Amino acid sequence: MHGWRGRVLRINLTTGTLKEEKLDPKVARDYIGGRGLGIYYLNREMDPLVDPFSPENMMIMAVGPLTGTRAPTGSRYMIMTKSPLTGSLTCSNSGGKFPKEMKKSGFDAFIFTGRSEKPVYLWVDNGKYELRPAGHFWGKTVNETTDILNGETVPEAKVACIGPAGERLVLFAAVMNDKDRAAARSGVGAVMGSKNLKAVVVHGQGDVPVYDEAGFKELRTGALHKFQEANKNSPPVLRMYGTSYGVASNQKIGTLPTKNFQQGTWEKWEKVSAQTMVDNFLEKPKYCSDCPIGCGRGTRVKDPEFEGEGEGPEYETIYALGTDCLNDNLAALIKANYICNDLGIDTISMGSTIACAMELYDRGYLPEKDIGQPLKWGDAKAIVEFARKTGYREGFGDVLAQGSYRMAERYGHPELAMVSKKQDLAGYDPRGVQGLGLAYATSPIGASHMRAQTAYFEVFGVPTIVDPQKWEGKPRLVKIHQDMASVLDSTGVCYFFAIRYYVRPVLEVTPEGFCNFLNAATGAGYTIEEVEKTGERIFNAERQFMVKAGFSRKDDTLPDRLVKDPMPEGPAKGLVVHLDEMLNEYYKLRGWDKNGIPTKEKLKELGLA
Amino acid sequence: MKVHVHLFAYLVKYAPEGRSDFSIELQPGACVRDLIGHLGIPPAEKKIILVNGRHSGEDTVLNEGDEIVFMTQVEGG
Numbered sequence: 080m081h082g083w084r085g086r087v088l089r090i091n092l093t094t095g096t097l098k099e100e101k102l103d104p105k106v107a108r109d110y111i112g113g114r115g116l117g118i119y120y121l122n123r124e125m126d127p128l129v130d131p132f133s134p135e136n137m138m139i140m141a142v143g144p145l146t147g148t149r150a151p152t153g154s155r156y157m158i159m160t161k162s163p164l165t166g167s168l169t170c171s172n173s174g175g176k177f178p179k180e181m182k183k184s185g186f187d188a189f190i191f192t193g194r195s196e197k198p199v200y201l202w203v204d205n206g207k208y209e210l211r212p213a214g215h216f217w218g219k220t221v222n223e224t225t226d227i228l229n230g231e232t233v234p235e236a237k238v239a240c241i242g243p244a245g246e247r248l249v250l251f252a253a254v255m256n257d258k259d260r261a262a263a264r265s266g267v268g269a270v271m272g273s274k275n276l277k278a279v280v281v282h283g284q285g286d287v288p289v290y291d292e293a294g295f296k297e298l299r300t301g302a303l304h305k306f307q308e309a310n311k312n313s314p315p316v317l318r319m320y321g322t323s324y325g326v327a328s329n330q331k332i333g334t335l336p337t338k339n340f341q342q343g344t345w346e347k348w349e350k351v352s353a354q355t356m357v358d359n360f361l362e363k364p365k366y367c368s369d370c371p372i373g374c375g376r377g378t379r380v381k382d383p384e385f386e387g388e389g390e391g392p393e394y395e396t397i398y399a400l401g402t403d404c405l406n407d408n409l410a411a412l413i414k415a416n417y418i419c420n421d422l423g424i425d426t427i428s429m430g431s432t433i434a435c436a437m438e439l440y441d442r443g444y445l446p447e448k449d450i451g452q453p454l455k456w457g458d459a460k461a462i463v464e465f466a467r468k469t470g471y472r473e474g475f476g477d478v479l480a481q482g483s484y485r486m487a488e489r490y491g492h493p494e495l496a497m498v499s500k501k502q503d504l505a506g507y508d509p510r511g512v513q514g515l516g517l518a519y520a521t522s523p524i525g526a527s528h529m530r531a532q533t534a535y536f537e538v539f540g541v542p543t544i545v546d547p548q549k550w551e552g553k554p555r556l557v558k559i560h561q562d563m564a565s566v567l568d569s570t571g572v573c574y575f576f577a578i579r580y581y582v583r584p585v586l587e588v589t590p591e592g593f594c595n596f597l598n599a600a601t602g603a604g605y606t607i608e609e610v611e612k613t614g615e616r617i618f619n620a621e622r623q624f625m626v627k628a629g630f631s632r633k634d635d636t637l638p639d640r641l642v643k644d645p646m647p648e649g650p651a652k653g654l655v656v657h658l659d660e661m662l663n664e665y666y667k668l669r670g671w672d673k674n675g676i677p678t679k680e681k682l683k684e685l686g687l688a
Numbered sequence: 689m690k691v692h693v694h695l696f697a698y699l700v701k702y703a704p705e706g707r708s709d710f711s712i713e714l715q716p717g718a719c720v721r722d723l724i725g726h727l728g729i730p731p732a733e734k735k736i737i738l739v740n741g742r743h744s745g746e747d748t749v750l751n752e753g754d755e756i757v758f759m760t761q762v763e764g765g
Contacts, residue, residue: 312698313698319698328762331757332742539761
């Protein structure tokens with residue numbers, strides 16, 4: 080096989096046995112790889128009703144056929160499992176250098192089942208594989224663990240691991256790779272911790288074979304040329320500022336989540352803006368494998384109180400640990416970000432959970448004696464301290480580690496957790512970005528802005544602006560983008576490049592580029608229609624898992640605040656999310672019944688019945 | 689009439705005195721296109737236009753005290 084390695088590795092952590100298995104070419108073709116391959120195995124081999132921390136939960140790391148082929152931004156992988164935070168499936172995505180190395184090591188997927196009696200790590204080196212003891216560094220941070228493992232294997236190996244947070248089953252613990260990149264959402268790190276799996280280390284040599292070398296090279300050169308052309312007058316804004324540009328974009332249209340989504344604008348927004356970050360903390364841009372953009376932020380904080388260095392913050396981190404908590408201290412915010420990276424914690428859920436605690440405290444529902452100290456809005460030192468305490472489940476950190484929903488429920492006010500399916504919303508208030516509201520509510524993994532990043536056309540004007548305040552017309556666009564994102568997450572390339580160069584840059588995002596690159600890499604001979612259908616298949620296969628796990632329309636929700644309380648101020652004043660209207664239209668377009676369940680006809684059409 | 693303008697990212701180079709946000713005097717009844725011409729932003733430069741926080745086109749007529757924001761096309765994750 081080309082593009083694909085044609086092999087998956089099965090790791091039974093209970094028995095300690097490893098077995099490699101051929102990847103069925105028909106499965107590869109029908110599900111592409113990455114996210115698609117993950118849901119294929121999850122649906123086929125696990126019971127969606129199992130406890131996420133039980134040995135019966137499967138965890139799959141999967142790369143795509145374009146990962147590691149030198150396709151521009153072919154640097155991504157997915158982790159798929161049942162989430163302890165949401166109870167739904169999750170697909171958590173990360174970039175950096177690990178995914179390409181995993182592909183080079185010889186496999187399309189690692190499939191973990193069971194639970195190891197003692198801490199172990201998986202070492203895969205050029206097609207050879209073994210489980211090794213990890214007890215002697217269980218408890219170490221992500222940075223320490225990565226250095227130890229490079230010492231125990233080879234310096235060129237790439238490491239994905241959990242920190243203390245995953246070991247302690249923090250419900251939003253991340254799996255970190257290359258120290259600072261995160262498969263962050265939904266507690267995938269906690270699942271790894273529950274299996275006593277500390278790390279996965281990979282190393283490979285030689286290029287990933289592609290089917291049509293000349294054709295592939297031409298496509299690659301063409302895409303990179305288009306990118307250079309588009310940026311010939313000024314460097315890419317993403318390289319200059321990173322994603323933190325989102326602070327200004329949201330502030331100016333009144334959708335910047337502020338004070339646990341109580342407001343949509345903040346008069347102190349410039350204290351945590353992209354410009355402030357660049358002027359005071361940026362050292363250099365950082366690049367994933369084969370990426371020309373360089374959106375990563377290599378930063379450093381010199382202030383002795385919050386001293387540190389590493390990668391980040393991303394926009395989502397600035398919203399969650401900054402504007403959402405009324406924290407205007409960017410140095411402290413970046414320090415909290417470094418702590419989350421080193422302990423292995425999702426910054427979005429961390430910040431949103433602290434913001435929720437601040438509101439519970441503010442309203443007198445959460446007593447000070449439970450926290451051990453005051454927790455006022457904007458307390459920068461407390462944010463840094465509680466990020467650390469959450470990672471170690473110390474003191475009130477043990478409550479925060481349950482996530483915003485379970486904490487708010489414990490104190491009698493679950494409606495104050497800004498979540499969908501118990502996972503925290505991202506940095507766009509959907510009252511002013513209606514399409515994203517529908518995307519949050521219907522994302523298979525709980526609230527996520529990346530399972531259809533409609534902010535591209537609702538906020539950032541890519542390819543063109545569509546009025547974010549209007550809900551009409553959004554169900555159709557959300558469906559199209561969700562299906563496209565399912566393809567994207569299965570091929571192993573990055574959204575930031577794909578949205579302009581792997582799809583035709585129109586609102587209907589025709590997957591022309593995906594088709595061309597996939598065919599040159601694999602020889603599979605896809606048509607555009609087949610690729611589109613594959614995206615729809617993957618999304619519906621995920622919905623099948625969710626239905627078996629007990630999910631339906633009753634779970635496709637948004638917090639009451641966003642559906643019932645009109646935005647109180649700013650350019651989006653007076654708006655609520657028109658979720659019911661959008662859901663009705665969306666289910667029809669999807670071929671699902673009024674309860675959000677795929678019909679037999681739809682499943683048959685997609686080969687899923 | 690006086691309007692407030694905010695230029696982001698590399699559009700700052702079109703700011704009259706180099707400051708990214710500033711006030712400017714325009715003829716009454718001026719529209720966004722007139723402002724773009726006044727600042728010297730080339731028509732081909734891709735930009736997002738906000739008038740008082742709402743996405744607008746170049747034909748939008750401006751009023752006293754309006755806030756006009758020019759942003760580059762970007763993305764966020």
